[in-house]
Amino acid sequence: MARTTGSDGEKTEAAIREAAVELIARYGYEAVSMRQLAAEVGVQVAALYRYFPTKEELLFTLMREHMNALLETWNDARPTKSDPMARLIAYVANHIAFHIERRPSTHISNMELRSLSPERLTQILKLRTAYEKELRAILRDGSDDGSFDIDDTGLTAMALIQMMTGVIVWFRPGERLSVEGVTETYLSMTMRLVGATMSREQDNVHTRAQLRA
Amino acid sequence: MARTTGSDGEKTEAAIREAAVELIARYGYEAVSMRQLAAEVGVQVAALYRYFPTKEELLFTLMREHMNALLETWNDARPTKSDPMARLIAYVANHIAFHIERRPSTHISNMELRSLSPERLTQILKLRTAYEKELRAILRDGSDDGSFDIDDTGLTAMALIQMMTGVIVWFRPGERLSVEGVTETYLSMTMRLVGATMSREQDNVHTRAQLRA
DNA sequence: GAAATAATAAAACGAACGTTCAATTAATTC
DNA sequence: GAATTAATTGAACGTTCGTTTTATTATTTC
Numbered sequence: 001m002a003r004t005t006g007s008d009g010e011k012t013e014a015a016i017r018e019a020a021v022e023l024i025a026r027y028g029y030e031a032v033s034m035r036q037l038a039a040e041v042g043v044q045v046a047a048l049y050r051y052f053p054t055k056e057e058l059l060f061t062l063m064r065e066h067m068n069a070l071l072e073t074w075n076d077a078r079p080t081k082s083d084p085m086a087r088l089i090a091y092v093a094n095h096i097a098f099h100i101e102r103r104p105s106t107h108i109s110n111m112e113l114r115s116l117s118p119e120r121l122t123q124i125l126k127l128r129t130a131y132e133k134e135l136r137a138i139l140r141d142g143s144d145d146g147s148f149d150i151d152d153t154g155l156t157a158m159a160l161i162q163m164m165t166g167v168i169v170w171f172r173p174g175e176r177l178s179v180e181g182v183t184e185t186y187l188s189m190t191m192r193l194v195g196a197t198m199s200r201e202q203d204n205v206h207t208r209a210q211l212r213a
Numbered sequence: 214m215a216r217t218t219g220s221d222g223e224k225t226e227a228a229i230r231e232a233a234v235e236l237i238a239r240y241g242y243e244a245v246s247m248r249q250l251a252a253e254v255g256v257q258v259a260a261l262y263r264y265f266p267t268k269e270e271l272l273f274t275l276m277r278e279h280m281n282a283l284l285e286t287w288n289d290a291r292p293t294k295s296d297p298m299a300r301l302i303a304y305v306a307n308h309i310a311f312h313i314e315r316r317p318s319t320h321i322s323n324m325e326l327r328s329l330s331p332e333r334l335t336q337i338l339k340l341r342t343a344y345e346k347e348l349r350a351i352l353r354d355g356s357d358d359g360s361f362d363i364d365d366t367g368l369t370a371m372a373l374i375q376m377m378t379g380v381i382v383w384f385r386p387g388e389r390l391s392v393e394g395v396t397e398t399y400l401s402m403t404m405r406l407v408g409a410t411m412s413r414e415q416d417n418v419h420t421r422a423q424l425r426a
Numbered sequence: 427g428a429a430a431t432a433a434t435a436a437a438a439c440g441a442a443c444g445t446t447c448a449a450t451t452a453a454t455t456c
Numbered sequence: 457g458a459a460t461t462a463a464t465t466g467a468a469c470g471t472t473c474g475t476t477t478t479a480t481t482a483t484t485t486c
Contacts, residue, residue, distance in 0.1 A: 002450035002464050009463065028327055030243030034444060044465050046446075055444065111324060114241055155390075155398055158383050159376045166375025177368075185368055192405045225433080247474060257435050259476080268474065 013051045015041050020058055025104035029059055029112045059112060060120045066105040067127035073098050074134065084142030085196060091135055092190050095164050096183045103168045110165070132157060139194060149195030160190060226264045228254045233271055238317035242272055242325045272325060273333045279318040280340035286311050287347065297355030298409060304348055305403050308377050309396045316381045323378070345370060352407060362408030373403060 019040040023032045034055060038045040052058035077094040079086055099106050109128075113121060136157045142148035150156050164186060171182060232253040236245045247268060251258040265271040290307040292299055312319050326334060349370045355361035363369050377399060384395060 002452080002466095004452075004464065012463080026327070028241075028243060030241060031328070033442075035442085045444090046466080047464055049445070050463070053445095114239075115244070151398055151401060155395075156402065158379065159399070159402055162379025162382065163372045163376040166371060166379075169375070170371050182368075185364055186372070188364060189369065189372055189406055192408060193402055195405060246472075248472085256433095258474090259436080260434050262475070263433070266475095 009051075012041070012043065012047065016043075016048060016051055016058075017062065021062055021104045021108065024059070024062070024112065025107040029108070029115045056115065056117065056120070059108075059115060060124075062105060063109050063112070063116070063124050064127070066102065066109045067124060067131070069102070070098055071127060071131055074131065078134075084138055084145065084147045087138045088142065088148075088190065088194065088196075089187060091138060092160075092164060092187050093183050095161075096167055096186055097179060099165055099168050100171055100173070100179055100182070106165070106168055132161060135160065142194065142196075147196065149197070156194060160193060163189070163193075225254070225256065225260065228256075229261060229264055229271075230275065234275055234317045234321065237272070237275070237325065238320040242321070242328045269328065269330065269333070272321075272328060273337075275318060276322050276325070276329070276337050277340070279315065279322045280337060280344070282315070283311055284340060284344055287344065291347075297351055297358065297360045300351045301355065301361075301403065301407065301409075302400060304351060305373075305377060305400050306396050308374075309380055309399055310392060312378055312381050313384055313386065313392055313395070319378070319381055345374060348373065355407065355409075360409065362410070369407060373406060376402070376406075 016037070020032075020037055023037060023040060034045050034048055038048055041048075048058075052061065074091070074094055077090055079090050082090075109124070113124065116124065136153055139148060139150055139153040139157055143150045143153055167182060167186065171177070173179070177185075229250070233245075233250055236250060236253060247258050247261055251261055254261075261271075265274065287304070287307055290303055292303050295303075322337070326337065329337065349366055352361060352363055352366040352370055356363045356366055380395060380399065384390070386392070390398075
């Protein structure tokens with residue numbers, strides 16, 4: 001046999017990507033073989049190499065697109081000309097929504113960095129740094145204009161991101177908490193962490209208004 | 214050749230453990246081969262199997278001892294008959310000190326869980342849950358007696374642990390911050406997160422007193 | 427100092443790995 | 457409808473993997 005009826009390059013490539021994300025997120029990059037991936041897609045191993053020249057290139061593609069998507073959704077969600085508080089709320093809400101929605105690829109981008117070649121690793125880290133820089137800028141602005149009370153903006157940014165991304169470790173959709181509920185709780189914790197000058201009541205009101213928008 | 218002069222089972226086993234921790238933390242469990250490990254120890258591959266029947270058993274041993282050490286240091290450090298605030302301070306200080314001190318094995322215990330068989334995974338998760346349970350108990354007690362103001366103790370505990378463990382991602386000893394400095398900042402953030410009823414001045418004073426003790 | 431045991435070396439096992447190549451068929455082009 | 461291109465198969469390449477077996481030497485026991 002050779003080319004199969006109804007075969008389509010675009011569809012096959014998409015199927016490979018999707019299967020790869022699921023498999024690598026579940027078993028880890030090193031533990032997933034090209035044969036296993038091919039079997040999952042329902043195709044022969046050699047077919048994979050039509051779309052990705054090496055296994056590492058496939059991993060890199062998945063990570064790069066994940067990071068690009070993250071930066072893109074933030075670019076779409078970011079408020080222009082807003083006070084630091086509103087920007088921070090938008091950042092947190094976007095971050096949590098994105099990471100809950102894309103749990104498998106987030107897992108990969110967090111766990112499989114060491115399987116990248118130095119050059120590719122640098123590229124991914126650049127994207128990640130760019131994203132984190134956005135949060136640091138918000139914290140600095142808020143610290144400058146008195147909206148926040150922060151000891152160390154760099155350290156606080158790292159702590160916040162660690163805390164927020166950690167949501168994917170335990171959150172399962174459709175269980176005790178909804179995405180909105182989780183977001184609200186994390187927003188509340190964030191505001192405390194940055195020493196935002198407001199009562200918790202105000203906080204919740206503000207939060208809900210932003211989420212509805 | 215066979216047995217080498219000066220060879221000693223205990224020393225060899227310790228050397229294997231140490232080399233394994235370093236290699237697996239750096240390259241990942243799946244990426245490290247028994248041959249690579251043997252070369253690092255300066256021994257033939259077959260010698261490894263005198264001490265660990267399989268590669269997975271070696272990984273499991275490293276993880277189990279890491280978790281046991283974590284629970285032990287907390288057992289030694291935990292204050293008896295103290296208010297929730299003092300207990301929380303002790304927990305955070307112990308957690309951060311431990312994780313900075315044992316960065317490689319922490320990395321392994323966080324990243325390589327999926328390489329364990331279901332039974333072994335369960336054992337490790339039990340230890341982890343026991344450790345996290347301690348924090349939840351502190352938060353609950355503090356919430357009950359009014360020391361803390363917490364929405365959701367379970368969620369706050371997870372957020373705190375994520376935030377604190379994240380220190381190993383960016384912290385490098387001997388750089389900008391000392392262990393004490395990091396601990397103090399994280400303690401400050403923790404107290405804000407749990408809505409501890411005290412000013413920041415009081416907080417810092419309290420913190421420093423505890424750290425000296 | 428002989429006997430027993432502990433520690434390691436050396437070599438090999440079959441299986442699985444990422445990757446490549448040639449052949450073959452489906453779809454498209456003109 | 458023939459020629460061309462796109463998509464895939466099937467088989468194979470050399471390498472590396474975790475693990476085992478057997479032999480050999482150092483150390484300990486008595």
